[in-house]
Amino acid sequence: MTSEKKGWGLSFPFILWSVGFTLIPLAVITRYAFTDPDGGLTLDNVLAMGNRINGQAFLVSLLVAFICTLLCVLLAYPMVMAIRRLNLSSSAFILIFLILPMWMNFILRILAWQMILSDNGILNHFLTILGLPKVFIANTWLAVIIGVTYDYFPYMMLPIYTAVSAIEKDITEAARDLGAGTLGVFTRVIFPLSLPGLFSGITMVFVPSMTSFAVADILGGGKTQLIGNIIEQEFMRSSEMNLGSGLSISLMIFMLITLPVTVGRSGKEEGSRDI
Amino acid sequence: MRDRAVNFITRFYLLLIFLFLYSPIAVLMVLSFNDSRSRVVWGGFTLKWYERMFTSPHITDALVTTLALAFFASLLAVLIGFPASFGICMLRRSGRSVMMTLVNIPLLDADIVTGISMMLFFMRFMELSFSSVLIAHTVFCIPYVILALMPRVEAVDWTPYESALDLGATQPYAFLRMVMPQLYSGIISGFFMSLTMSMDDFAITYFTKGAGVNTLSTMIYGEIRKGIKPELYALSTVIFMAVLILLLAVNVATRKKGGETGEGRAY
Numbered sequence: 001m002t003s004e005k006k007g008w009g010l011s012f013p014f015i016l017w018s019v020g021f022t023l024i025p026l027a028v029i030t031r032y033a034f035t036d037p038d039g040g041l042t043l044d045n046v047l048a049m050g051n052r053i054n055g056q057a058f059l060v061s062l063l064v065a066f067i068c069t070l071l072c073v074l075l076a077y078p079m080v081m082a083i084r085r086l087n088l089s090s091s092a093f094i095l096i097f098l099i100l101p102m103w104m105n106f107i108l109r110i111l112a113w114q115m116i117l118s119d120n121g122i123l124n125h126f127l128t129i130l131g132l133p134k135v136f137i138a139n140t141w142l143a144v145i146i147g148v149t150y151d152y153f154p155y156m157m158l159p160i161y162t163a164v165s166a167i168e169k170d171i172t173e174a175a176r177d178l179g180a181g182t183l184g185v186f187t188r189v190i191f192p193l194s195l196p197g198l199f200s201g202i203t204m205v206f207v208p209s210m211t212s213f214a215v216a217d218i219l220g221g222g223k224t225q226l227i228g229n230i231i232e233q234e235f236m237r238s239s240e241m242n243l244g245s246g247l248s249i250s251l252m253i254f255m256l257i258t259l260p261v262t263v264g265r266s267g268k269e270e271g272s273r274d275i
Numbered sequence: 276m277r278d279r280a281v282n283f284i285t286r287f288y289l290l291l292i293f294l295f296l297y298s299p300i301a302v303l304m305v306l307s308f309n310d311s312r313s314r315v316v317w318g319g320f321t322l323k324w325y326e327r328m329f330t331s332p333h334i335t336d337a338l339v340t341t342l343a344l345a346f347f348a349s350l351l352a353v354l355i356g357f358p359a360s361f362g363i364c365m366l367r368r369s370g371r372s373v374m375m376t377l378v379n380i381p382l383l384d385a386d387i388v389t390g391i392s393m394m395l396f397f398m399r400f401m402e403l404s405f406s407s408v409l410i411a412h413t414v415f416c417i418p419y420v421i422l423a424l425m426p427r428v429e430a431v432d433w434t435p436y437e438s439a440l441d442l443g444a445t446q447p448y449a450f451l452r453m454v455m456p457q458l459y460s461g462i463i464s465g466f467f468m469s470l471t472m473s474m475d476d477f478a479i480t481y482f483t484k485g486a487g488v489n490t491l492s493t494m495i496y497g498e499i500r501k502g503i504k505p506e507l508y509a510l511s512t513v514i515f516m517a518v519l520i521l522l523l524a525v526n527v528a529t530r531k532k533g534g535e536t537g538e539g540r541a542y
Contacts, residue, residue: 007365011374014359014417018377021414022389025396029388032395079292082285096522097296099468102475103518104300105511107495111503112299115314122302150295203383211385214477214496228387235391235482245395248388259383
């Protein structure tokens with residue numbers, strides 16, 4: 001038996017599972033998307049993304065996702081550099097640090113943010129003690145952005161951290177010897193070498209943050225509708241299976257168009273390996 | 276001097292990130308000792324929520340479902356993912372990239388799309404129940420197992436295995452004694468990552484669960500408008516502390532054993 005054949009054999013249970021529970025369900029949702037409740041072919045459900053309410057939610061989601069992804073990147077790089085500078089690079093410690101919050105219940109974590117950010121909440125309490133003016137961000141898109149950024153930060157941080165920690169100290173020291181300053185080392189050595197991690201972080205954060213309906217529901221007070229909220233309501237409240245599927249499929253199509261730009265460059269396999 | 280200042284800013288920045296990640300958790304922990312049902316008023320210190328944690332069948336049901344789901348989904352994910360990570364490593368380029376696409380689909384897809392597509396599938400071909408959630412969780416856990424294991428499988432040193440065969444060991448015995456020990460840490464990482472993702476999932480469970488099946492997350496989500504039972508803060512605090520202690524213990528134990536730094540004791 002050749003190793004190629006053996007390889008397929010060992011992968012067989014996984015292939016079976018993926019075809020049965022990933023690919024066929026995707027085929028089912030596609031079928032719903034392109035038919036009306038009576039079974040006739042139609043494009044209306046997929047094109048419904050373009051109407052006023054859905055289109056608006058889509059644009060809001062894009063904006064929220066863009067800001068959250070950017071915030072995650074801006075928070076992650078200084079942290080990775082800080083870890084590198086202080087020689088904390090015990091990967092066990094960083095992983096525990098980032099993954100541990102996930103063991104506090106997800107919905108409770110978001111509710112805790114609600115308590116922190118509410119008008120009479122903990123944040124305003126501290127601001128008052130410090131003699132600063134109160135901030136009123138509860139039930140706004142800003143609160144949603146904080147919640148989503150909080151939720152997805154580890155997914156950005158881990159791949160960037162993995163990519164950066166793979167860079168040998170010798171390389172950065174060589175750059176220094178050749179005259180690069182701290183900024184130069186970052187922009188010309190560390191950043192370019194961390195790109196695969198960055199791209200994989202972006203793919204792990206961008207699309208999910210467009211659809212985190214529970215976060216928008218709890219922190220946005222029903223005022224900020226992400227496309228995820230619209231899709232969820234089509235299924236769970238109005239039982240519009242076809243319309244909901246149509247919207248999901250147009251979201252996927254959008255994803256398929258935008259993702260390869262980033263995934264393609266990150267070399268796929270390297271990508272999300274360490275998450 | 277300048278170095279010191281930079282070091283100070285660096286530490287301060289890490290502290291800020293720590294506050295950002297852990298302040299909601301601190302809030303929940305404090306609330307679990309609050310002798311008042313209110314979420315904003317401090318009514319004094321109490322342990323009563325810890326005493327009452329397991330008295331509501333509602334909560335214990337959800338807890339058992341959550342734990343059983345996480346355990347069995349991770350177990351299934353390892354059983355399917357372990358041979359697959361060997362398989363994928365044996366494939367040539369084209370087959371390999373097809374397989375990696377398959378691995379990445381559940382990771383890159385939005386939760387909501389994964390959840391809904393499976394919901395529609397189950398409604399058509401099975402029914403929504405505990406097993407449907409279990410299957411769904413296994414789907415998104417497998418990639419974590421494969422991605423944790425593949426680098427370890429590629430790095431396996433096969434010489435001891437071949438020597439064992441030369442010395443007359445049977446193939447399964449040599450594999451078990453010479454190859455498996457190199458993979459335990461990878462299997463544990465993958466299993467632990469799966470547990471974490473399963474425990475933390477909300478959206479996929481929300482869509483694929485049958486009537487009457489609830490994990491802690493979906494139960495809490497359903498009760499937001501009624502008000503959250505403080506027992507749940509206590510329960511979540513206990514789960515969190517248990518995992519923290521477990522991770523620290525594992526970390527200290529592997530460090531004492533003097534295993535290689537970093538990689539070997541990923542968690």
